[in-house]
Amino acid sequence: MTDALLPNILQFIGQIDPFDKIPKNALRTLATQVQITYLGKGEVIDLCTAEQEKSLYIVRTGSMEQRKVDGVLRAKLGPDDMFGFSVLGKDASSDKGYRAIAIEDSLVYIIPQTALQTLFSAHPDCAEHFASQAQVRLKSALDVVWSNKEKGLFIRTVGEVASGRVAVVTADQTIQAVAHEMRMVQRSSCAVIYDNDTIVGLITDRDMTKRVIAHGVAIDRPISDVMTHSPLTIKPDDLVLHAASVMMQFNIRNLPVVEDNKVVGLLTTTHLVQNHRVQAIFLIEKIKYAGSIKSLASFTPERQAIFEALVDGRVAPEVIGKVMTMIMDAYTRRLIQIAIDKLGPPPCNFSWIVAGSHARNEVHMLSDQDSAIVLSDSATDNDRIYFNHLAMIVTNGLASCDYPLCPGKYMAATPKWCQPVRVWKEYYKKWVSNPEYERLLNISVFLEIRTIYGNSEYETTLRDALHSNIRNNREFLSTLVNDAITTNPPLGIFNNLVLEKSGENKKTLNVKKYAINLIIDLARIYGLAVECDLSATDERFKAANSQNALSDDAFKNITGAYQFILSLRFSHQLEALKQGQKPDNNINPDSFGSFERKHLKDAFRIVADLQEAAKVRFGSR
Template structure:
C-alpha cells in the first residue's frame, strides 16, 4: 500500500463504529494491515475464495448488493458500510452465505482476519460489534446505548423490590393462629389466605385492629370471617409503576406477588416510600383526582416531560411504552367518569375497549385514539343514544389533551364501533370469513383489544370468538401474511433508494412504515397462530416461541431488532420535541452515523428473514 494513502485510510476508518472508539496507536496499527481492491460494476466478491484470508470489507466509495444463494436480496450497502463479518466466525464455515456484487464502480478496504483478532484481543468490546449472530450485535449496541445505572424504582420490576416475607395460611385457620403466623413466624404485616389451592382472601395487621379488636370479635373465629375476599395481586415481572397505580386506584397498601398461583412475596406502600419516585406516579395520581377536562389539559406538558425523561434516561423502549400507556389509561378512565358524572349512570352494562398501540401497551408521543364500546345485548336504542354522547365527550376530551382523533375514525364515537356484543361477534365472524380489503383494515385495528373501563368479560368473549373463527378458517392467516409482506424493509438506505418525500421535499425514511409496522404485523400473525390472549408485540413473539413455531434464534433476533428500532424512533422524537418541532416517524438518513446505519441494517435484514419464514409457514395454507 502506498504510504501516501495511509493518512486517508486512518481518517476514513477512524470515523466508523467501533474503530472510532479505539486509541490512535491501535487505529494506526490496524490501518497498516488494510488492503485495497477496486471492483467494476457487476463484479462479484468471493468471500470464501480458496487461499485468501478471510477479511472484513469496508466500502470506501461506491455501492454493493448482498444476495443470498437463492438470489433473494439480503442488503444494499453504501460508503462506510461493512460486510463479511459472518465469515470471520469458524462456526459459519459451512454456512451457505451470500454473494456481494458491485452495483456501481466500488473501492473496498479489506482488514484481514488476523489483524482483527489482534484488535479483539487488545479491545474485547470490539468483538461483539462483529459477532456472526445479529442479535448479539444488536444487544451490544443496546448495551452501549442503555445504561443500567439507577433509573428510578417505578420502572423496575416488582420482583426487584418486593419482600419475600409473607404469611400464607388456609381459610380454616383461626384469627389467633393467623396472627401468630404473621407476627411470630413470618414477621409480616399481611397474610394471604388459600382455600382448595386457590387464593381467596387477604388480612393485614390494620385489618386485625379494625375488624377484630375494635369489634370484639373472638380470636378463635375462622380467619374467613374477617378477611378481605378476592384480593388484587401482581406478577413478579410487572412494573412497580403498575403496582403503585393499582394501589392508588383501589386505595390498598398491600399487594401479594403471585407466580403460577403461588405467593412468592409482598409489595407494600413502605417499599415505595423508602425509595425515590419518578414523576409519572404523581401525574397518574393527579389525573385520578382531576375534576374537569380543562384540568387534564394542563397536564399535557408534564406528560411530554415524562416521555423525554424516560428516553433521556435510556429506559428500555418496552418500558417507555408501558409507562406512557398507563398515563393514557388514566386519562381515558378519568374522562369516562367525568362524562358519567355529567350524563348520569350508564343505562346498561358496557365495556370501553382500546385498540392499536394503546391496546398493545405501546403508547408513544404520536399515538392517536383507537377505541370502541361493547354494549350488553339487552341495550336499547335509547341506551345507544346515551353511549353516543358519552363517546363524544371522551373522544373530544382526549383530543383536547393532545391524544389525536383517529384519522380512520376507528373510535367509539363512530356509531359502527359502538354496538352490542352480538354485533361485535358478527363483525369478527365476517372479517375472518371474508378478509377483503375493508374487512382486513377493520380487523387489523381490532386484532388487539383491551378493556380500560367496564365489563372485562366482553373483551374475553370477543377474543375467544376471534380464535374460534380463525380455527375454522386457517386461510385467514395466509391472507394476513400476504398483506404483511406487501411492504419490504429498507435493505438499502442510501442514494434515496427507499426514501420518500416528506415536508419541504426532504427525502426521509419512514421508520414506522418500513420497520415497526412490519414487526407488529408479524407478531399478530404468530400470536394468532398460537391463540395468544396477550396483545403486546414482545408477548406475542414470546408465546409463539414457547409454542415452538418461532425458533429461539428468530425470537431473539426479532426482539432485538424491535427494541433497537423503537429506541431509534424515540430518540428521533425526543430530538424533535427538544427543538420545539412536531415529532414524527420520518428520519433523514443524512443524520445516520455508521453506528446507526450498521445496526439498522441488521434489524432490517432480520425483519426480511422473518417475513420469508412467515410466508413459508403460513402463506400456503389452503
C-alpha cells in the same frame, strides 16, 4: 499496503463505528493489516464458498448489494458499510452465506479474520461490536444507547423492590394462627390465603384491627370469615410504576407478588415511599382527581415533560411505551367517570376497550385514539343513545388533552363501534371468513384489544371468538401475511433508495411505515397463530417462541431489531420537541452516523428475513 496509505486508512476507519471505540494503538496495528481491492461493476465477492478466506469488508467508495444463495436481496451497501460478519463467528457453519456484488465501481477495504482475532484477544470488549450474530450487535448497540446506570424507578421491577417476607396460610386456619404466623414467624404486615392451590384472600394487620378487634370476632374463627376475597396480585417482572398505579387506582396498600401461582414476595406503599418519588406517579394521581376536562387538558405539558425525561434518561423503549400507556389509561378512565357523573349511571353492563398502540401498551407522543364500546346483549336502542353521548364526551375530552381523534374514525363515538357483544362476534366472524380490503382494515385495528373500564369478560369473549374463527379458517393468517409483505423494509438507506419522493417529508425515511409497522404486523401474525391473549409486540413474539413457532435466534433478532428502531424513533421525536416542533416518524438519513446506519441495516435485514419465514410458514400466496 505501503506506509504512505496508512494515514488515509486510519483516518477513514477511525471514524466508523465500532472502530472509533478501539484504543488508538490497537487501531493503528489493525490498520497496517488492511488489504485494499478494487471491484468493477458486476464483480463479485462470493461468501457462499468455504474457500473464500474469512474477512470483514468495508465499502470505501461505490455501492454493493448482498444476494442470498437463492438470489433474494439481503441488503444494499454504501460507503462506510461493512459486511462479512456472518462468516466470522463460531456459528458460521449454520449460515449459507451470500454473494456481495458491486453495482457500481467500488473500492473495498478487507480486514482478515486473523487480524480481528488478535485484536479481540488483546481487547475482549471489542468482540461484541463485531459479533457474527445480528442480535448480539444490536444488543451491544442498545447497551451503548440505553445505559443501565441511574434509570431509577421507571425500569425497576417489582421483584427488585418487594420484600421477601410474606405469610402464606390456608383458608381453614384460625384467625389466631394466622396472626401468629404474621407477627412471630414471618414478621409480615400481610398474609396471603390459599384454598388448595388457589389464592382466595388477603389479610393485613390493619384488617385484623378493623375487622377482628373492633368487632370482637372470636379468634378461633377461620381466617376466611374476615379476609379480603379475590385480592389483586402483581408479577415480579412488572414495573414498579405499574404496581404503584394499581395501588392508587384501587386504594390498596399491599400487593402480593406472585409467580406461577406461588407467592414470592410482598410490595407495600412503604416500599415505594422509601425507594423513589416519580413524577409520572403523581401525574396519574392528579389525573385521577381532576374535576373537569379543562383541568385534565392542563396536564398535557407535564405529560410531554415525562416523555422527554424518559427518552433523555435513556430508559428502554418498551418501558417508555408502558409508562405513556398508563398515563393515557388514567386520562381515559377519568373522562369516562366524568361522563358518567354528567349522564347518570350506565343503563347496562359495558366495556370500554382500546385498540392499536394503546392496547399494545406502546403509546408515544404521536399515538391517536383507537377505541370501542362493547355492550351487554340486553342493551336497548335508548341504552345505545346513552353510550353514544358518553363516547362523545370521552373522545372529545381526549382530543382536548392532545390525544388526536383517529383519522379513520375507529373510535367508540362512531356508532358502528358501539355495539352489543353479539354484533361484535358477528364482526369478527365476517372479517375472518371473508377479509376483503375494508374488512381486513377493520380487523387489523381490532386484532389487539384491551379493557380499561367496565366488564373485562367481554374482551375475553371477543378474543375467544376471534381465535375460534381463525382456527376454522387458517387461510386468514395467509391473507394477513400477504398484506404484511406488501411493504418491504429498506434494505438500502443511501442514494435516496427508500426515501419519500414528494410532499413536505420529501427525502426522509418513514421509520413507522418501513420498519415499525412491519414488525407489529409480523407479531400479530405469530401471536394469532399460537392464540396468544396478549397484545404487546414483544409479548406476542415471546409467546410464539415459547410454543416453538419462532426459533430462539429469530426471536432474539426481531425483538432486538424492534427495540433498536424504537430507540431511534423516540430520539428523533425528542429532538423535535426540544426544538419546539411537532414530532413525527420521518427521519432524514443525513442525520445517521455510521453507528446508526450499520445497526439499522442489521435491523432491516432481520425484518426482511422474518417476512420470508412467515411466507413459508403460513403459506402466503
